[in-house]
Amino acid sequence: xxxxxxxxxxxxxxxxxxxxxxxxxxxxxxxxxxxxxxxxxxxxxxxxxxxxxxxxxxxxxxxxxxxxxxxxxxxxxxxxxxxxxxxxxxxxxxxxxxxxxxxxxxxxxxxxxxxxxxxxxxxxxxxxxxxxxxxxxxxxxxxxxxxxxxxxxxxxxxxxxxxxxxxxxxxxxxxxxxxxxxxxxxxxxxxxxxxxxxxxxxxxxxxxxxxxxxxxxxxxxxxxxxxxxxxxxxxxxxxxxxxxxxxxxxxxxxxxxxxxxxxxxxxxxxxxxxxxxxxxxxxxxxxxxxxxxxxxxxxxxxxxxxxxxxxxxxxxxxxxxxxxxxxxxxxxxxxxxxxxxxxxxxxxxxxxxxxxxxxxxxxxxxxxxxxxxxxxxxxxxxxxxxxxxxxxxxxxxxxxxxxxxxxxxxxxxxxxxxxxxxxxxxxxxxxxxxxxxxxxxxxxxxxxxxxxxxxxxxxxxxxxxxxxxxxxxxxxxxxxxxxxxxxxxxxxxxxxxxxxxxxxxxxxxxxxxxxxxxxxxxxxxxxxxxxxxxxxxxxxxxx
Numbered sequence: 001x002x003x004x005x006x007x008x009x010x011x012x013x014x015x016x017x018x019x020x021x022x023x024x025x026x027x028x029x030x031x032x033x034x035x036x037x038x039x040x041x042x043x044x045x046x047x048x049x050x051x052x053x054x055x056x057x058x059x060x061x062x063x064x065x066x067x068x069x070x071x072x073x074x075x076x077x078x079x080x081x082x083x084x085x086x087x088x089x090x091x092x093x094x095x096x097x098x099x100x101x102x103x104x105x106x107x108x109x110x111x112x113x114x115x116x117x118x119x120x121x122x123x124x125x126x127x128x129x130x131x132x133x134x135x136x137x138x139x140x141x142x143x144x145x146x147x148x149x150x151x152x153x154x155x156x157x158x159x160x161x162x163x164x165x166x167x168x169x170x171x172x173x174x175x176x177x178x179x180x181x182x183x184x185x186x187x188x189x190x191x192x193x194x195x196x197x198x199x200x201x202x203x204x205x206x207x208x209x210x211x212x213x214x215x216x217x218x219x220x221x222x223x224x225x226x227x228x229x230x231x232x233x234x235x236x237x238x239x240x241x242x243x244x245x246x247x248x249x250x251x252x253x254x255x256x257x258x259x260x261x262x263x264x265x266x267x268x269x270x271x272x273x274x275x276x277x278x279x280x281x282x283x284x285x286x287x288x289x290x291x292x293x294x295x296x297x298x299x300x301x302x303x304x305x306x307x308x309x310x311x312x313x314x315x316x317x318x319x320x321x322x323x324x325x326x327x328x329x330x331x332x333x334x335x336x337x338x339x340x341x342x343x344x345x346x347x348x349x350x351x352x353x354x355x356x357x358x359x360x361x362x363x364x365x366x367x368x369x370x371x372x373x374x375x376x377x378x379x380x381x382x383x384x385x386x387x388x389x390x391x392x393x394x395x396x397x398x399x400x401x402x403x404x405x406x407x408x409x410x411x412x413x414x415x416x417x418x419x420x421x422x423x424x425x426x427x428x429x430x431x432x433x434x435x436x437x438x439x440x441x442x443x444x445x446x447x448x449x450x451x452x453x454x455x456x457x458x459x460x461x462x463x464x465x466x467x468x469x470x471x472x473x474x475x476x477x478x479x480x481x482x483x484x485x486x487x488x489x490x491x492x493x494x495x496x497x498x499x500x501x502x503x504x505x506x507x508x509x510x511x512x513x514x515x516x517x518x519x520x521x522x523x524x525x526x527x528x529x530x531x532x533x534x535x536x537x538x539x540x541x542x543x
Contacts, residue, residue: 071091111127160292161277162310163271167219192414201443203527204410208301209436210293212236212258212399214266224521227378227397228404229438231270234373236399238331239366249332252369259471260362261481269294291321299362310354312343331371333399335543339377343370383541384466395514403465408437408475408510415446420489431489434474437510441529457528461516466496467542468510469503502540
C-alpha cells in the first residue's frame with residue numbers, strides 16, 4: 001500500500017496533547033506524487049539526450065507547434081518531418097496517439113495518453129498525460145493534398161459481391177520511424193511493466209503479401225496456418241525460360257523484385273466473404289472461392305499515375321477452375337519444382353488484357369504468367385525446420401522463399417536506419433517494409449531475436465528455425481519500385497551483419513519461424529511475446 005512506502009524515519013513526530021493540523025490522506029497523496037515524479041525523472045536522466053519523437057505531417061511552413069507536458073522527462077520537443085507521401089489533416093502520433101485533429105484548420109486541443117519511446121519502441125504510460133497538443137495553421141484550409149502515390153486504398157468504388165475488405169495498404173507509420181535508443185529507460189520500464197520476466201515485447205504490426213513481391217497488406221490479426229499467415233504469398237508471377245534459367249530449369253520460373261522492382265507498385269486488396277451482406281449465400285461465387293483478390297496496377301503508359309484493376313477468386317473451387325480455364329502447370333521456386341494453378345499467361349490464344357499490361361509495365365521480354373498455390377502441392381521444408389517427430393507434422397510452404405513466417409524487430413530496423421544516416425541521405429523513409437517480414441515487433445534491444453529458439457506470441461508457440469539471410473531485394477524502394485544504384489541498404493548490412501557460419505558473406509536480418517501447430521492459431525497486433533528458450537547455435541543450412 002502507499003502507506004507502506006513511507007519510512008518510519010520520515011514520519012512527523014507526534015506532539016503530546018496535539019492533533020495533526022495536516023490530514024494524513026493529504027500527506028500520503030503528496031508523498032505518492034513526489035515518489036512517482038522522482039522515479040520517472042531518474043529514468044529520464046538515464047536516457048539519451050538525443051531522445052526525440054517524430055510526428056509525420058505535411059510540410060506547412062507557417063505551422064507552429066506547442067506542447068506542454070504533465071511531467072518532463074526529456075521529450076520536450078517534436079520534430080516536424082515531411083515525408084512527402086501523406087496528407088494528414090492534423091497530427092499523426094502513431095498508433096496510440098492518432099487523436100489530435102485540427103478543428104476548422106485552426107486549433108486542436110486534445111487530452112490523450114502520452115507515449116514514451118523506449119528502447120526503439122513505443123510504450124504507453126498511463127501515469128503520463130499530454131496536457132495539450134496545439135496546432136495552429138494559417139490558411140490550412142486553402143491547401144490541397146499532394147499527388148497520391150500508388151495505393152490500393154482507392155481502387156474500384158464497387159466492392160465485390162458478398163465481400164468485405166480485409167486489411168489495408170501499408171501505413172506510413174512503420175516506414176517513418178526514427179527511434180533513439182533508450183536502453184536504460186527501457187529496462188527500468190520493463191521492470192515495472194512486465195508480469196513475467198521473459199516478456200520481451202509485443203507485436204507491432206502484421207503484413208501479408210498476397211502476390212509474391214507485390215505490395216503488402218497490413219492486417220490487425222491473422223490466422224496462422226502450417227504454411228504461414230493466411231493470404232501470404234499464395235500467388236506469384238512467373239516467366240517462361242527456354243533453358244536459360246538462372247536455376248537451370250526450362251519452363252515457368254517465379255519472379256520477384258530482385259529482377260523486376262516495378263512489382264512493388266502492383267497493389268492488392270483482399271476481399272473476404274461477409275456474412276452480413278445481403279448478397280451472401282453458401283452458393284455465391286465469391287463465398288465459394290473464400291473471397292476475391294482485387295489487383296491494382298499502373299497502366300504501362302501511365303507513368304505510375306494511371307491505374308487499372310482486375311479481380312480473381314482467392315481460392316477457386318474445382319468447378320470454378322474448370323469454368324475459368326485454370327490448369328495445373330509445373331513451376332520452379334528456387335530448386336523446387338511444384339505443380340501450381342495457372343491463372344493466366346501471355347502464351348494463351350486469347351490472354352486477358354491485364355497480364356499483357358503487366359508484362360509491358362515491368363518490361364519483361366519473356367512470356368508472363370500468374371500462378372496460385374494448388375492445395376496438396378505445397379513444398380515441404382526441412383533444413384533448419386523442426387522435424388515431424390518434434391512438431392507432429394512436417395512444415396510446408398506455398399510461394400515463400402524458405403520458411404512459413406518471418407519475424408523482425410523494429411529496434412533492429414532502427415539500428416540500420418541510424419547507420420544509414422551517415423552513409424546515405426537518399427533513403428528518406430525507414431527500411432522496415434523493405435525486408436518484407438510478416439511480424440514486426442517492438443520491445444527489446446536491436447537484434448535480440450538472434451538468440452531466440454522457442455517463443456510464445458499470445459497463446460501460441462513458434463519454433464525459431466534460423467536467421468534470415470538477406471538478398472538484394474531490400475535495395476528496392478517499396479513505394480516507387482526503384483532500385484538503389486549503390487546497393488543500399490544491403491551493402492551496409494552486409495558490412496556488419498555477416499554473422500552466420502552457415503551463410504558466410506551473407507547479411508542476416510530477422511528470423512525465420514515455424515508454427516508449433518498446423519491450425520487453430522490467431523495472431524493479433526499487441527500480442528505479448530515471451531521467450532521460452534534461447535540458443536547461441538543458430539546456423540543456416542543452405543538449400
